[in-house]
Amino acid sequence: MAEDVEVEVLGPVRLLVGGRPVPVPGVRRRAVLAVLALARGRAVTVDHLLDVAWPRARPGSGRPAVHNHVSRLRGHLGPAARRLQTLDGAYRLTLEEDALDAARARRLLRRARAGARADQRGAVSDLREALALWRGPALADLQDVPAVAAATVGLDRLRWEITELLVHTALASGEVDGTTDLAAEAVEADPLAEPGVRLLVETLAVTGRAASALQTARDYRRRLAEEAGLAATGALDELERAVAGGTLGPGRCPWCGR
Structure with a gap:
């Protein structure tokens, strides 16, 4: 579908619309995209996005500057622009369940944990699929953005949990x-x-x-x-x-x- 949207954060931030990568120029705009995607459908206030994009000194334009980045993100989303909603003093990006790679990795980890004893090989397959979602360090292009870099702690922990369970389950199954x-x-x-x-x-x-x-x-x-x-x-x-x-x-x- 042309309106399918995916956001990948397990590596440099990447936006895909209708299965095709769409360039998102500028560290601030990619940071805003990442924070909206990681919110998993929850509203993100304009004030928080200001802190994300300008952690040291807010621009004199303030809220209009955030609105400008959001407006341009809608342009990048094209036919899926409706997924980025304006609320009262906030914005919300609505994605399907597996449209964020980190969410998909967590789902695969949960399924592997639940089924590891009954189906070790199936669990290994799920965990290998989850680990393959990483394209490098999480949020690799936003490490200088404090509010975004902080999210890498949880994503690094997720990668470790997947790796640990994968190694143990693979050894237990003889793989x-x-x-x-x-x-x-x-x-x-x-x-x-x-x-x-x-x-x-x-x-x-x-x-x-x-x-x-x-x-x-x-x-x-x-x-x-x-x-x-x-x-x-x-x-x-x-x-x-x-x-x-x-x-x-x-x-x-x-x-x-x-």
Whole structure:
């Protein structure tokens, strides 16, 4: 349908109308689009959009400046302009359920969680589909916009939850191909975050590489101490003991169910 609208935020912000990408020029206009889309049909006040587009100093034109960006967004929407509504002191963008990639990723994660025990392979398929929605860091072109960059925290958390469940479910179902790469990518994205390191240690151990798993833990401890002056948590200690003692290894993991 020509009026179908999609907004993608799992990467640089992208607008698609009728399945075709539509350029949205200007950081401020893309920021306004992103905030309206992430509101999921809720009204966004003009004052909030002013803070989004001009976080440091509002222009003298104030509300007319926001109205100008919204008007131009309607032009970008073309035949779907009716989806961007003007309310009393606010605007609302109405999208279909899966028209925001982040919403689709969350739905796939919920479905995978609900069905993981009964249908591991189906859950793996859903999680792979969800993870494939990322085209790079979320909101990658708006990292200098404070109000928008803050949303990346939740989107990064979503990506981590999908990755963690995907690795565990894939290993449990015997689909080991690519699991180590997924865990390694999580560590590469945030080298000082312990959860990603633990996931990689688990994955290496369960796929029969105990020595590499223990070396990964040691390397992380050294990196954490040298770069942040911190020590790893007791959870990593416990994980290392499980790997070294053989209680975590091929066919022996808490989420394999066998």
